[in-house]
Amino acid sequence: MQIIPAPYPLARPRRMRRDDFSRRLMREHTLTADDFILPVFVHEQAGRAPVPSMPGVERLSIDELLKVAEQALELGVPVLDLFGVPDPDAKTADGRIAWDDDGIIQRAARALKSRFPELGVMSDQALDPYTTHGQDGLIDETGYILNEATIEALIKQSLSHAAAGVDILSPSDMMDGRIGAIRQALEREGFIHTRIMSYAAKYASAFYGPFRSAVGSAANLGKSNKKTYQMDPANSNEALREVALDIAEGADMVMVKPGLPYLDVVRRVKDAFGVPTFAYQVSGEYAMVKAAAQNGWIDHDAVMLESLLAFKRAGADGVLTYFALDAARLLRST
Numbered sequence: 001m002q003i004i005p006a007p008y009p010l011a012r013p014r015r016m017r018r019d020d021f022s023r024r025l026m027r028e029h030t031l032t033a034d035d036f037i038l039p040v041f042v043h044e045q046a047g048r049a050p051v052p053s054m055p056g057v058e059r060l061s062i063d064e065l066l067k068v069a070e071q072a073l074e075l076g077v078p079v080l081d082l083f084g085v086p087d088p089d090a091k092t093a094d095g096r097i098a099w100d101d102d103g104i105i106q107r108a109a110r111a112l113k114s115r116f117p118e119l120g121v122m123s124d125q126a127l128d129p130y131t132t133h134g135q136d137g138l139i140d141e142t143g144y145i146l147n148e149a150t151i152e153a154l155i156k157q158s159l160s161h162a163a164a165g166v167d168i169l170s171p172s173d174m175m176d177g178r179i180g181a182i183r184q185a186l187e188r189e190g191f192i193h194t195r196i197m198s199y200a201a202k203y204a205s206a207f208y209g210p211f212r213s214a215v216g217s218a219a220n221l222g223k224s225n226k227k228t229y230q231m232d233p234a235n236s237n238e239a240l241r242e243v244a245l246d247i248a249e250g251a252d253m254v255m256v257k258p259g260l261p262y263l264d265v266v267r268r269v270k271d272a273f274g275v276p277t278f279a280y281q282v283s284g285e286y287a288m289v290k291a292a293a294q295n296g297w298i299d300h301d302a303v304m305l306e307s308l309l310a311f312k313r314a315g316a317d318g319v320l321t322y323f324a325l326d327a328a329r330l331l332r333s334t
């Protein structure tokens with residue numbers, strides 16, 4: 001697009017900014033509650049337990065989850081994304097509780113779908129909350145994450161979630177080929193409506209710290225990292241290749257993660273493929289806004305909405321954000 005601007009004073013961009021009506025008229029992007037997916041942590045305990053590194057976020061019992069779901073529905077937030085917090089002594093090297101039909105996610109999904117069938121239920125597929133080593137997959141004696149063996153575990157986890165009523169599976173493990181394998185298993189078992197949002201371009205990021213405390217995998221992971229399967233933050237051509245593979249394997253939607261520091265990747269993915277594209281504003285991003293706001297250094301609500309709008313400007317169709325309910329509430333009142 002070649003624009004030959006009229007010279008000043010014929011062109012005065014400030015004319016359009018002068019009044020609220022003309023600012024609104026030329027606004028290119030808007031936020032609504034439809035743009036949000038709320039991640040929630042579901043634990044085996046009764047009641048709620050705060051996550052200290054994520055002020056305002058709590059681990060929820062299934063009873064409490066139903067209350068949050070009711071608020072989401074009331075505010076127009078379309079989807080809840082479930083993360084399981086198992087009891088520490090239920091963890092094993094193979095994370096098998098992840099595909100237990102009576103596991104925390106399976107019970108939570110059944111409770112949500114029977115009480116609020118119209119609310120979208122999404123869940124995470126990866127083994128990290130359920131393994132004693134805190135890695136997303138199965139490991140060999142050297143600690144390397146085994147691709148094929150992990151895919152078999154992810155298929156079991158995925159089918160168990162789909163059978164419990166989960167509408168959107170979101171494999172977050174970054175094994176090669178798992179989207180195709182899960183999609184084929186879903187088709188074979190008759191789950192033809194189950195959607196897949198793949199964590200297609202997921203980076204080995206330091207911004208996940210508070211999440212790992214929230215699901216209780218931080219201590220299990222210890223000093224090890226996820227660099228042999230999550231992407232190098234230095235790369236973005238590689239992200240396009242990862243996204244192309246996941247679309248070809250049958251993903252309905254793709255995701256880039258983390259969010260704000262990776263908006264360049266969101267834009268490239270959207271421009272290259274034009275598929276439903278999402279971004280995850282992760283725990284560390286949330287914690288930074290909270291911490292600065294608690295110190296009185298930034299305006300919490302203004303920064304929250306500005307950061308969410310930035311995802312839309314970058315081309316995202318929606319955002320996974322711990323701010324979902326607060327933002328939806330604020331948007332309703334303005």
Ligand SMILES: NCc1[nH]cc(CCC(=O)O)c1CC(=O)O
Pocket residue numbers: 124126128136172173207208209210211212226281282283284
């Ligand atoms: N595989 C699990 C998973 N799913 C979402 C997040 C991070 C979410 C956040 O930081 O908010 C992680 C952590 C990780 O990969 O270590």
Ligand SMILES: [Mg+2]
Pocket residue numbers: 174175176177200242245246
């Ligand atoms: Mg991949």
